[in-house]
Amino acid sequence: MTIVQQMASFIHHAAFDELSGIAREQIKIRILDSLGAAIGALASGPIRSVRAHIDDFGRSAQCSLIGGGRTSPDFAALNNSALVRYLDFNDSYLATGETCHPSDNIAAIMAAGEYAGVSGKLFMLAIAVSYQVHCRLSDEAPVRAKGFDHTTQGAYAVAAGVSKVLQLDVDKTACALSISGTPLNALRVTRTGALSHWKGLAYPYTAFAALSSTFLAMRGVTGPMEVFEGNKGFQESIAGKFHIAWEKENLERVNLTILKKFNAEIHSQTILESALELLKAHAFQPGDIRKIEIRTFDVAYHIIGGGEEGNKKIVRTKEEADHSLPYMTAVALLDGQVLPEQYLPERIRRADAQALLQKIDVTPSEAYSRKFPGKMPGHLRIHLRDGRILEIEKEDYHGFHTRPMSWETVRQKFEKLTLPFTDRDLRSRIVDTVYALEKHSVSDLAQLLARVRSPELR
Numbered sequence: 001m002t003i004v005q006q007m008a009s010f011i012h013h014a015a016f017d018e019l020s021g022i023a024r025e026q027i028k029i030r031i032l033d034s035l036g037a038a039i040g041a042l043a044s045g046p047i048r049s050v051r052a053h054i055d056d057f058g059r060s061a062q063c064s065l066i067g068g069g070r071t072s073p074d075f076a077a078l079n080n081s082a083l084v085r086y087l088d089f090n091d092s093y094l095a096t097g098e099t100c101h102p103s104d105n106i107a108a109i110m111a112a113g114e115y116a117g118v119s120g121k122l123f124m125l126a127i128a129v130s131y132q133v134h135c136r137l138s139d140e141a142p143v144r145a146k147g148f149d150h151t152t153q154g155a156y157a158v159a160a161g162v163s164k165v166l167q168l169d170v171d172k173t174a175c176a177l178s179i180s181g182t183p184l185n186a187l188r189v190t191r192t193g194a195l196s197h198w199k200g201l202a203y204p205y206t207a208f209a210a211l212s213s214t215f216l217a218m219r220g221v222t223g224p225m226e227v228f229e230g231n232k233g234f235q236e237s238i239a240g241k242f243h244i245a246w247e248k249e250n251l252e253r254v255n256l257t258i259l260k261k262f263n264a265e266i267h268s269q270t271i272l273e274s275a276l277e278l279l280k281a282h283a284f285q286p287g288d289i290r291k292i293e294i295r296t297f298d299v300a301y302h303i304i305g306g307g308e309e310g311n312k313k314i315v316r317t318k319e320e321a322d323h324s325l326p327y328m329t330a331v332a333l334l335d336g337q338v339l340p341e342q343y344l345p346e347r348i349r350r351a352d353a354q355a356l357l358q359k360i361d362v363t364p365s366e367a368y369s370r371k372f373p374g375k376m377p378g379h380l381r382i383h384l385r386d387g388r389i390l391e392i393e394k395e396d397y398h399g400f401h402t403r404p405m406s407w408e409t410v411r412q413k414f415e416k417l418t419l420p421f422t423d424r425d426l427r428s429r430i431v432d433t434v435y436a437l438e439k440h441s442v443s444d445l446a447q448l449l450a451r452v453r454s455p456e457l458r
Helices: 003-013 021-040 045-057 073-086 102-116 120-140 151-165 170-181 198-218 234-239 266-281 298-304 325-335 345-349 351-357 366-371 407-421 424-435 442-449
Strands: 289-296 360-364 378-384 389-394
Touching: 003 120, 003 151, 003 170, 021 073, 021 102, 021 120, 021 407, 021 424, 021 442, 045 073, 045 198, 073 102, 073 198, 102 120, 102 151, 102 198, 102 442, 120 151, 120 442, 151 170, 151 198, 170 198, 266 289, 266 298, 266 325, 266 378, 266 389, 289 325, 298 325, 298 360, 298 366, 325 351, 325 360, 345 351, 360 366, 407 424, 424 442
Parallel strands: 289 360
Antiparallel strands: 289 378, 378 389
């Protein structure tokens, strides 16, 4: 068997009974967390372009759109994935050489599940499968250092989850994986330099294309079975040699994914929690700050601290702001929070944030880098004009797998994000449906999401 056939066999034979009670709970928590992020993004500008594209092409109406309307499964995956992803408030998985967002797969699986009329149990199982594939490929076959984006592994993860929810056999699942994996090898330039809307839409496009690939496989289209190990395949061209014993894999990787406490790039979470703890504990005003020093691990430094992926003190857009550790730290200290409103254009441009972020210096620490990804360490030192120095060192934050968020905490996050777009009854019904998802169908959940109010987009 080729590698993709081994992976397909694992996907096909995975069973709901193999999921531990903890994994089932964590899957529901991530579904609710992702739906909160999706509904909270309904007023975001680039969503207008995605929805206009879908409305213009207006094809079949088999699947529900969050915020109302129906469309084809692939366009539902595009739209709803864009909503899950755009705020950058959904979950993450940290591997040594890669960071990914496995909940980016949920909307595509939901679209395929509604199309196929499947149960909540199968939906949960398909999500667990996609998480396992996504996380394990991130562990063993990272691509960031080679110049490729983490959506590259996502092509296989989406195909895995969609194949499972469509209940494809081993051969068709292998074709879905290989068709998806061959064309969807994305460039890391998406997240370097001057960032564009594509930062938030790259994975939704992967979801759209990988779901389409899986439907082609369902209808009999074949793909290259040596996509990984073959001549000019994934190993030779991108990742190098790696090995995963798929026959020994379980469905528990979801338990090691982490949730965001703040609406900010994942590697910033410890520093932002630290900043707000210092603000609460000491009587100082942001205007009292002379300078701020941040020490963090190398991945955070390079992605959001001004390292190899670009200057993070030039912040003009939402996409640049939520990938700038100086901006996020500055606005946390100024506003006492980091939520979607901290990324409105007028907030980003305001002089107080622009001035304070220039006082923040970020440096990498070898000691912290050695602890990552098992921990997410950081040290924050604030120098005040009166001579005081406030500092704090932490190894994780509330939402990391060492301090996981509870269902109740995620429900509160969901409530806060969805309040402008839902009434109390609809929020309760969505929460209750996710909580008891084994007793519901995917359509039950999708129809509730279609009742969310879609606002006038700004």
